[in-house]
Amino acid sequence: MSVGKTSLINRYANSEFKEIMQSTTGICNVETIRSIDGSQLGSSKPVTILAKLWDTVGQEKFDSIPKRYYKGVDGILLVYDITDSTTFDKINYWMKQIAQNVSSIPIIMVGNKTDIESLRAMEYQEGKNKATELGLEFYEVSAKSGEGVNEAFDQLIIRALQNSPQKLNPKAKKNSRKNKVVLKSKKKKNEKKAKCKC
Numbered sequence: 001m002s003v004g005k006t007s008l009i010n011r012y013a014n015s016e017f018k019e020i021m022q023s024t025t026g027i028c029n030v031e032t033i034r035s036i037d038g039s040q041l042g043s044s045k046p047v048t049i050l051a052k053l054w055d056t057v058g059q060e061k062f063d064s065i066p067k068r069y070y071k072g073v074d075g076i077l078l079v080y081d082i083t084d085s086t087t088f089d090k091i092n093y094w095m096k097q098i099a100q101n102v103s104s105i106p107i108i109m110v111g112n113k114t115d116i117e118s119l120r121a122m123e124y125q126e127g128k129n130k131a132t133e134l135g136l137e138f139y140e141v142s143a144k145s146g147e148g149v150n151e152a153f154d155q156l157i158i159r160a161l162q163n164s165p166q167k168l169n170p171k172a173k174k175n176s177r178k179n180k181v182v183l184k185s186k187k188k189k190n191e192k193k194a195k196c197k198c
């Protein structure tokens with residue numbers, strides 16, 4: 001399901017969007033250093049963190065993501081495409097898959113591709129209602145325009161840090177790896193700062 005997982009990671013980590021993405025195989029991840037609002041983390045100052053974003057690199061097309069992909073995950077971005085109701089209809093399925101593999105980690109639901117409003121198949125409120133039903137926070141975003149992307153990822157990082165406060169080590173300013181948060185873009189979540197080679 002090409003909902004835009006790789007594009008969202010590329011937008012968040014590299015501030016870019018490429019119309020044609022190579023199809024992805026193999027494990028692919030990208031690290032990005034972010035300065036995020038500290039107010040929800042007990043800090044009056046922005047907090048600098050290193051986030052590692054993992055792509056699902058096509059595994060979801062087999063309707064099952066290998067267990068190893070879930071290992072060490074601190075948070076999941078569950079993505080559907082607002083122009084394709086079949087991707088929305090799979091949210092419950094993926095929530096069950098996640099529940100079978102991880103527990104007690106934040107999950108944020110995201111409807112991608114808001115830049116193509118004319119092709120919208122799922123209304124904002126439908127997404128919001130589904131997220132509420134599942135107890136998830138919800139954002140509509142566009143990897144293409146960038147709308148909502150930083151907000152959704154930043155919020156996931158904040159939730160992940162609230163969930164694992166030991167990863168928030170203010171004394172580790174000189175060593176941002178200690179503030180590492182590992183996120184996997186579910187149905188969705190790619191080497192170095194610059195380009196994702198996926």
Ligand SMILES: Nc1nc2c(ncn2[C@@H]2O[C@H](COP(=O)(O)OP(=O)(O)O)[C@@H](O)[C@H]2O)c(=O)[nH]1
Nearest residue numbers: 001002003004005006007019021113142143144
């Ligand atoms: N218009 C539009 N196209 C997008 C957006 N995000 C991804 N795409 C396109 O959707 C297709 C699939 O994107 P990709 O990131 O490879 O999806 P993935 O299979 O979930 O990783 C590609 O042609 C992208 O250019 C978006 O926000 N807006």
Ligand SMILES: [Mg+2]
Nearest residue numbers: 005006024057
């Ligand atoms: Mg992809």
